[in-house]
Amino acid sequence: MSDGAGLGMENYDGLRSFIESCREIDECVDIDEADWDLEIGTLTEAAAEKIDAPPMLLFDRIKGYPKGRRVVCLPIASPNRVALVLGLPLDAPKLELVRLAARKIRDADPIPPREVATGPVMDNAIAGDDVDVLAFPALRSHPWDGGRYIGTGDNLINRDPDSGYVNVGTYRMQVHGPGLLGLWMSPGQQGRTICERYWAKGEACPVVATFGGDPLMFLASHIKFPWGTSELDVAGGLRGTPMDVVKGPLTGLPIPARAEVAIEGEVPPPGEQSQDEGPFGEWPGYYSGGTIGTGEKQPVIRVKAIYHRDDPILINMAPLWPGAPQDGIQFRSGLIWDQIEAAGIPDVVGVYAYHAYMVVVAIRQRYAGHARQAGMAAVSCAAAARNGRFVVVVDEDIDPTDMKEVNWAIQTRVDPASDIEILDGWWGTPLDPRMPPERRDAGDHTNGRAIIYAVRPYMWRDRFPRVNRAEPAYLKEVMEKYRGVLDFPKG
Ligand SMILES: Cc1cc2nc3c(=O)[nH]c(=O)nc-3n(C[C@H](O)[C@H](O)[C@H](O)COP(=O)(O)O)c2cc1C
Ligand SMILES: [Mn+2]
Known part of the structure; x- marks a missing residue:
């Protein structure tokens, strides 16, 4: 480095x-x-x-x-x-x-x-x-x-x-x-x-x-x-x-x-x-x-x-749609991370905030209820409270900066009937495209939040199926070996 x-x-x-x-x-x-x-x-x-x-x-x-x-x-x-x-x-x-x-x-x-x-x-x-x-x-x-x-x-x-x-x-x-x-x-x-x-x-x-x-x-x-x-x-x-x-x-x-x-x-x-x-x-x-x-x-x-x-x-810095990000990192992420920890939540291993309205929090689950505690802290801490829609809590094997991994966790670790929590009346802004005209006109800039618990259920986490991906160290070794043959990115 x-x-x-x-x-x-x-x-x-x-x-x-x-x-x-x-x-x-x-x-x-x-x-x-x-x-x-x-x-x-x-x-x-x-x-x-x-x-x-x-x-x-x-x-x-x-x-x-x-x-x-x-x-x-x-x-x-x-x-x-x-x-x-x-x-x-x-x-x-x-x-x-x-x-x-x-x-x-x-x-x-x-x-x-x-x-x-x-x-x-x-x-x-x-x-x-x-x-x-x-x-x-x-x-x-x-x-x-x-x-x-x-x-x-x-x-x-x-x-x-x-x-x-x-x-x-x-x-x-x-x-x-x-x-x-x-x-x-x-x-x-x-x-x-x-x-x-x-x-x-x-x-x-x-x-x-x-x-x-x-x-x-x-x-x-x-x-x-x-x-x-x-x-x-x-x-x-x-x-x-x-x-x-x-x-x-x-x-x-x-x-x-x-x-x-x-x-x-x-x-x-x-x-x-x-x-x-x-x-x-x-x-x-x-x-x-x-x-x-x-x-x-x-x-x-x-x-x-x-x-x-x-x-x-x-x-x-004219804004672009969120699929064309202009920030090498989202600074808000680090502030949210600090604030969740300051609320006393243990074992937070990563936080990433996405434009426009999603925050992903990765934790190493230590006890039943830990994921829920992290989700609630992420919804309400000052750095995340004003502009939000979704909080996703993931396990430590998911990199919150990698949307492919987050998407996979949502699709495979969530039972929608029990693992999505809906809240209403949270702090929003007039820029929110989904703000109903009558709320906007009344100056009531609030909207809902969903917390998605995309974690292995704590009580039977040991019986959750093993992940089908190459072991990281061996993956790296193989990529190095074949870098001349295939155009792998750095890192
Ligand atoms: C590229 C860019 C454009 C922005 N444009 C606006 C804007 O037009 N109006 C606004 O109120 N905030 C805008 N913001 C957000 C503010 O700059 C931000 O909330 C900042 O904290 C405001 O300064 P203050 O905290 O001293 O009020 C923009 C941010 C960025 C990165
Ligand atoms: Mn200021």
């Missing part, structure tokens, strides 16, 4: 260092002259769906744009690239990486950012009438999207007026006009709560947004940390050095110095200005927003200034 700490601190240059590290492990493919209108989105979907651990795609000379205005897609779509971002070992089994990533995120001591006078992001500054967000190749990714989206792997930065803490979150941003962006923040998101505190006073909320920058910022910005924890401090803590930030000339908010593109602007109270948003193809595999959702108008960002590096690189 080599070490993913290739993003050494010397000469560290955020996204650009990350891309170079990806080239070193042969996980970056350059593509010229693709179209921002559907072609890049469709190729990204094809790569994510058809290629296991697909490479990062770096698009340049995008149709209608000069050379240098680039977009990177699938930045963290392989386990090795997740390991690179977090400085973890390369080529670790997926489940081990899940655990290491969760530990690293949990144990890193936050380091506040360091203010610097200027940075590469300030090399080009545009303000006033010259502001035009379409100077950058914002994509239309899915055929029924309501427009082009510049913000998909973005960071929205705003400051809580009461406590002063600075939040960073990833919320989608549609291009409404040269200086106007749509902003979709789900109810309860921290960035939204901060906006609401300004709106309550009749004021617009000052914001900074970045579109491309340090991958650690993107990582921190899309993980739910407790209210009051600044994702800037988290990113610094994960890297072990403070994030350099420049004080925004208009807002006073921190602008990450090595961001590729940043804007300063404000989000007015929706009563003053708001706009139809979407539809937008979302991660459950369906469109949301527009007339499909509540039809409610959504907040906007008035863009006052744009800053960018020379030859800037946008990060695109």
